[in-house]
Amino acid sequence: MPEQAATFAQKAAEELRVLPEFAKYEDQSEAEVIVRLEHWKQRASETLAAFREDWRSQEALSAQTKAQVIYSVAAFDGDGAWVLDSSRATAQDVLSSLGTPETDILERILRDFVKPIFILNPHPHINVDTGRTLPRSAGGALGDLDYLEGQAWKTHPELFNVLRWCLRQADGQAIERLWHLFVPPTMTYLDDYQAEYKLQGVRLVSQLLEVTPADLLRRTGIDVLLLTSLKICMTFLHNRETPDLIRATVPVYIRLTTATTKEGSVQRFDQLCSLLSDSIIGNVWIYASREPETIQASIDVIPDIIEALGVGTVRYLKALVPQLVFPLVPAPDNDASNAQKFSSLRALRCIVQACAPRIHGWRGMILGALLKCWVSVLENDTDDKGRCR
Numbered sequence: 100m101p102e103q104a105a106t107f108a109q110k111a112a113e114e115l116r117v118l119p120e121f122a123k124y125e126d127q128s129e130a131e132v133i134v135r136l137e138h139w140k141q142r143a144s145e146t147l148a149a150f151r152e153d154w155r156s157q158e159a160l161s162a163q164t165k166a167q168v169i170y171s172v173a174a175f176d177g178d179g180a181w182v183l184d185s186s187r188a189t190a191q192d193v194l195s196s197l198g199t200p201e202t203d204i205l206e207r208i209l210r211d212f213v214k215p216i217f218i219l220n221p222h223p224h225i226n227v228d229t230g231r232t233l234p235r236s237a238g239g240a241l242g243d244l245d246y247l248e249g250q251a252w253k254t255h256p257e258l259f260n261v262l263r264w265c266l267r268q269a270d271g272q273a274i275e276r277l278w279h280l281f282v283p284p285t286m287t288y289l290d291d292y293q294a295e296y297k298l299q300g301v302r303l304v305s306q307l308l309e310v311t312p313a314d315l316l317r318r319t320g321i322d323v324l325l326l327t328s329l330k331i332c333m334t335f336l337h338n339r340e341t342p343d344l345i346r347a348t349v350p351v352y353i354r355l356t357t358a359t360t361k362e363g364s365v366q367r368f369d370q371l372c373s374l375l376s377d378s379i380i381g382n383v384w385i386y387a388s389r390e391p392e393t394i395q396a397s398i399d400v401i402p403d404i405i406e407a408l409g410v411g412t413v414r415y416l417k418a419l420v421p422q423l424v425f426p427l428v429p430a431p432d433n434d435a436s437n438a439q440k441f442s443s444l445r446a447l448r449c450i451v452q453a454c455a456p457r458i459h460g461w462r463g464m465i466l467g468a469l470l471k472c473w474v475s476v477l478e479n480d481t482d483d484k485g486r487c488r
Contacts, residue, residue, distance in 0.1 A: 119254040124180035144186040166207035174257030209280035230279035232320035294338035333378035342396035349400035401446040427472035
């Protein structure tokens, strides 16, 4: 029976191994390669469907065999160029049949199948054995550049789905035990030089924060490292992922700040002010001013920042109000979409509520822009009349 189970797991690993070409699927231009990858997706979906029936007939799988099978199947629990709707549904069905996996199973997945891939490019600021920050960068001054070479982990596009699945299954105790296995790959994604991997890193951090005690973040020094990396994410402009990166990063930054600082403390206030003034006003609104999708993304997250910052937002009214009012006023050089106008209105509403003691000085500018926007939308776009009201 053990030999049969091992053969079963090995077969799953071989047939469901995601092809490295999927990592650059959107850049593929050769018709032959695209056709081959499409055929592979169909075969993988069929293999998963057949595998689901075989899985149910396996009664006594060892922990190691189960870990190997889960790694192969979890690769399809999420999004990816190699994932069809049918394969995702089948993978979720198989994984849900397991119930909540034991911490030992998660440890085997991370230790035996994930860590060996990332260990080839260890993060220069993290102790891979403890998950703590290093007192100085490993590799010296060039350590940050050396670990970007090779990057064998990028030939395993399934890793993000596997890591995210493992994080969803973990609780506070499991996170504490597996901290040294979760943190290095998560930070490797977050600190990559390509925006698409940074975005995946932010999503992993978001999931990590769901189950990680604030004390663990502070004790290991990862809170400071995360804050720095998240702020760097906000500087990655002029990429197709930039709008999504902004929308994903800001809520995670706020959650991390509120989790690791005391309410009403100077530290919390300074970190939130830095997010608004340095990352949004002093960065996105200056260097991406001609990129409407990026500007709209930055406006979309303003209400989250204001809610966290509260009345402290008043120190930035001179920068916020003119920026948010501009899209509302019809003008030859104003090509703001209705979506951006509504985003600006939502942000202005939050500002008015949070900064009520000081907003009276801006009432003329805000009301004038609001009325002009109202008339413009009603006259020019019938589809948004109800929304405008």
